[in-house]
Amino acid sequence: MEVGGLYLIIGNSIAAISAVEALRKIDPNGSITIVTKEGEPAYSPVLTPNYIAGELPLERLYLREKAFYRDRGVKVIYNDAAVKVYTDKKEVLLESGALLEYDRLLIATGGRPRPAVFPGAALRGVSVLRSLRDAAEIRRYAQGKKDAVILGGGPISMRSAWALRKLGLRVSLIISSSRLLSRLVDEEVAQLLEEALLREGGYRIYKNCDLLAARGEERVERVELNTGESIPAQLIVVGKGVIANKELVEGTEIAAGKGILTDDRMETSSPGVYAAGDVAQAYDRVRKENLVNAIWPAAFAQGKVAGSNMGGGNKTFAGTVPMNVLEVGGEALAVIGVRTEEAVSLKAEGSLKKIYLGDNRITGAAFLGNLQGIGLLHTLIRNEVTLDRLPSPERLLENPEYCRLLGGYRRREAG
Ligand SMILES: Cc1cc2nc3c(=O)[nH]c(=O)nc-3n(C[C@H](O)[C@H](O)[C@H](O)COP(=O)(O)OP(=O)(O)OC[C@H]3O[C@@H](n4cnc5c(N)ncnc54)[C@H](O)[C@@H]3O)c2cc1C
Numbered sequence: 001m002e003v004g005g006l007y008l009i010i011g012n013s014i015a016a017i018s019a020v021e022a023l024r025k026i027d028p029n030g031s032i033t034i035v036t037k038e039g040e041p042a043y044s045p046v047l048t049p050n051y052i053a054g055e056l057p058l059e060r061l062y063l064r065e066k067a068f069y070r071d072r073g074v075k076v077i078y079n080d081a082a083v084k085v086y087t088d089k090k091e092v093l094l095e096s097g098a099l100l101e102y103d104r105l106l107i108a109t110g111g112r113p114r115p116a117v118f119p120g121a122a123l124r125g126v127s128v129l130r131s132l133r134d135a136a137e138i139r140r141y142a143q144g145k146k147d148a149v150i151l152g153g154g155p156i157s158m159r160s161a162w163a164l165r166k167l168g169l170r171v172s173l174i175i176s177s178s179r180l181l182s183r184l185v186d187e188e189v190a191q192l193l194e195e196a197l198l199r200e201g202g203y204r205i206y207k208n209c210d211l212l213a214a215r216g217e218e219r220v221e222r223v224e225l226n227t228g229e230s231i232p233a234q235l236i237v238v239g240k241g242v243i244a245n246k247e248l249v250e251g252t253e254i255a256a257g258k259g260i261l262t263d264d265r266m267e268t269s270s271p272g273v274y275a276a277g278d279v280a281q282a283y284d285r286v287r288k289e290n291l292v293n294a295i296w297p298a299a300f301a302q303g304k305v306a307g308s309n310m311g312g313g314n315k316t317f318a319g320t321v322p323m324n325v326l327e328v329g330g331e332a333l334a335v336i337g338v339r340t341e342e343a344v345s346l347k348a349e350g351s352l353k354k355i356y357l358g359d360n361r362i363t364g365a366a367f368l369g370n371l372q373g374i375g376l377l378h379t380l381i382r383n384e385v386t387l388d389r390l391p392s393p394e395r396l397l398e399n400p401e402y403c404r405l406l407g408g409y410r411r412r413e414a415g
Pocket residue numbers: 010011012013014015016035036037038044045046047048049080081082083108109110111129130131156159245248276277278279294295296297299323324325326
């Protein structure tokens with residue numbers, strides 16, 4: 001394949017960074033330009049809650065050392081956004097009016113939180129958490145405040161709740177479903193998580209309800225729920241899900257669903273245009289279809305494949321195994337793969353381990369309190385090891401020593 005050597009990357013987070021690293025290994029000389037709407041070098045959104053909590057200084061959030069771009073000859077255009085892709089002319093229009101040419105394009109624009117839509121959403125103190133700027137604003141605004149409301153019960157909401165609790169605020173979680181982390185965990189795990197939060201103290205959980213309005217003069221002072229309750233709140237963090245930033249391909253030949261559709265080379269339906277990270281709808285190895293899996297490891301792996309192929313490589317993306325690891329109420333929680341009705345569990349003092357089964361395989365796992373053995377399960381799910389080749393799920397759960405016995409799977413995968 002002929003390689004053009006004029007590379008354009010839209011977005012500057014983990015998918016973009018891993019693409020640059022892979023691309024430079026293949027093409028040391030091509031011209032690489034990154035366009036980002038932000039004014040910062042790449043940072044980790046994953047660590048923003050730790051920054052809000054005061055546990056990490058700002059500098060620790062940056063993904064690479066300061067000289068990263070310069071050392072790799074990457075030009076970065078800060079504070080400008082790509083607004084349109086012209087695949088016929090191989091050009092990208094920026095908000096500033098500039099037109100940038102490309103031979104190979106990577107769209108790594110990530111996702112954004114679903115916006116807050118309720119009366120009072122424009123009051124000061126109502127925020128979402130995605131960018132470093134959001135995190136800095138939440139941290140600043142939270143100083144001296146007493147009550148926070150978190151709208152939503154997904155992983156980012158749980159991380160936001162954790163951060164604000166660390167800052168000493170009382171946190172009320174408003175959840176429209178019947179349980180915490182409803183997309184990730186089953187009733188039993190959710191119940192234990194709720195108990196852990198209540199044990200830790202400082203949390204109130206409102207389930208099966210919605211926020212009707214935020215009230216206050218200029219600044220939010222309280223929220224009203226559809227149950228008739230009114231809760232004091234000087235700060236609201238809205239976490240109602242993530243939407244892919246895919247608008248710039250609308251009206252082009254680049255096919256999109258919930259995200260931009262990619263093949264196993266992370267290439268879109270337009271040759272020479274790639275997508276990676278939270279904006280990409282890529283292969284999910286467990287569900288066996290193309291989905292948006294808005295998680296860090298997927299963005300990293302997809303960026304690497306896209307970057308390599310942009311430079312003329314021939315890498316394939318093996319597919320995402322969904323994975324979430326977080327702390328809830330002081331307890332470590334890891335959820336991988338997909339939940340089914342068929343579950344085997346092991347309950348011990350302070351921990352619950354569950355394996356989900358289907359189609360003669362382990363499809364998923366949820367470990368709470370003790371994560372020993374979760375890495376093995378990830379490997380077994382990833383490699384689609386059939387149950388007849390394994391000890392029974394009960395024995396797997398009872399004896400994490402199988403990690404060692406089955407280490408061959410890991411070695412094979414790494415090799
Ligand atoms: C608070 C929080 C906690 C999280 N915790 C975890 C976790 O524990 N584990 C986990 O796996 N994942 C977690 N995630 C998700 C993880 O951060 C994302 O999966 C990952 O950052 C995706 O990387 P990305 O490169 O696709 O894009 P993003 O990190 O979303 O970055 C995209 C970049 O593109 C820029 N951009 C967007 N549109 C344009 C445009 N038109 N022109 C120019 N620039 C543009 C954006 O400003 C942004 O800088 C968390 C996310 C948040 C917000």
